[in-house]
Amino acid sequence: MTTVLITGANRGIGLALARHYAGEGARVHATCRRPAAAEELRRLSGDVNIHALDTTHHDEIATLAETIDEAVDIVIANAGIYGPDRSRQSFVELDADTVRMTMEVNLIGTIKTLQAFLPHTRRSQEKKLVAISSKVGSIADASGGAIAYRMSKTALNMAMCCAAYELKGEGIAVGTLHPGWVRTDMGGPNALIDPDESARGLVQVIRDLKPGDKATYKDYKGEDIPW
Numbered sequence: 001m002t003t004v005l006i007t008g009a010n011r012g013i014g015l016a017l018a019r020h021y022a023g024e025g026a027r028v029h030a031t032c033r034r035p036a037a038a039e040e041l042r043r044l045s046g047d048v049n050i051h052a053l054d055t056t057h058h059d060e061i062a063t064l065a066e067t068i069d070e071a072v073d074i075v076i077a078n079a080g081i082y083g084p085d086r087s088r089q090s091f092v093e094l095d096a097d098t099v100r101m102t103m104e105v106n107l108i109g110t111i112k113t114l115q116a117f118l119p120h121t122r123r124s125q126e127k128k129l130v131a132i133s134s135k136v137g138s139i140a141d142a143s144g145g146a147i148a149y150r151m152s153k154t155a156l157n158m159a160m161c162c163a164a165y166e167l168k169g170e171g172i173a174v175g176t177l178h179p180g181w182v183r184t185d186m187g188g189p190n191a192l193i194d195p196d197e198s199a200r201g202l203v204q205v206i207r208d209l210k211p212g213d214k215a216t217y218k219d220y221k222g223e224d225i226p227w
């Protein structure tokens with residue numbers, strides 16, 4: 001049986017991933033900040049285990065990693081924020097607090113989560129570490145706006161590439177994946193796809209991940225994204 005851990009699993013893409021893996025018969029460790037309020041997640045059927053986790057609280061990450069004392073095949077660091085204020089993300093107006101907060105969740109929280117669960121991945125059959133990144137973190141895609149968000153994903157991509165290089169000898173595959181433009185609270189109502197379509201595609205891409213010199217940087221359809 002495949003065991004998967006997903007952060008930010010109470011809504012959006014994280015919830016869709018949890019639903020998909022649970023539907024496939026996987027054991028799912030689904031984390032969210034407020035389990036009591038995670039009604040949709042709590043309604044999922046299958047082997048779904050819900051844990052409280054704010055990924056900016058590193059002590060909570062460490063405690064959870066101790067609590068989940070089993071192999072975890074796939075760790076998906078999905079929790080993310082766009083930034084506290086969309087209007088303050090131009091180069092001219094960007095402020096330090098916006099950058100700090102975005103980096104704290106999208107970069108540091110993601111790295112700390114993947115680090116903490118690396119031992120669980122090592123014990124597993126599939127051995128996969130995944131960050132939900134974005135194609136707007138691609139330097140080749142840079143076109144202005146959302147600078148704090150973009151920087152956090154660009155930095156995350158670099159961290160994931162370094163992780164891939166360090167861990168390939170252990171057979172650990174690393175992905176930094178773009179879920180598409182998805183109709184969630186973050187993606188907004190005009191986005192192109194729903195969370196289920198994104199999750200279906202991501203699960204397929206994750207299935208095909210292989211260890212390598214660099215992380216795999218693909219979208220939910222399996223298309224390569226230029227760095």
Ligand SMILES: NC(=O)c1ccc[n+]([C@@H]2O[C@H](COP(=O)([O-])OP(=O)(O)OC[C@H]3O[C@@H](n4cnc5c(N)ncnc54)[C@H](OP(=O)(O)O)[C@@H]3O)[C@@H](O)[C@H]2O)c1
Nearest residue numbers: 008012013033054055078079080134181182184185186187
């Ligand atoms: N939607 C898109 O079009 C799109 C495009 C590219 C990339 N992405 C990426 O996809 C991932 C999921 O995005 P989404 O669209 O599903 O966004 P969303 O609907 O806004 O959901 C974000 C999730 O992250 C959680 N989260 C935020 N800060 C957290 C923290 N400090 N600790 C733990 N959980 C935290 C939220 O929990 P709460 O409910 O507690 O706030 C929520 O579960 C993100 O990494 C995002 O950058 C999304």
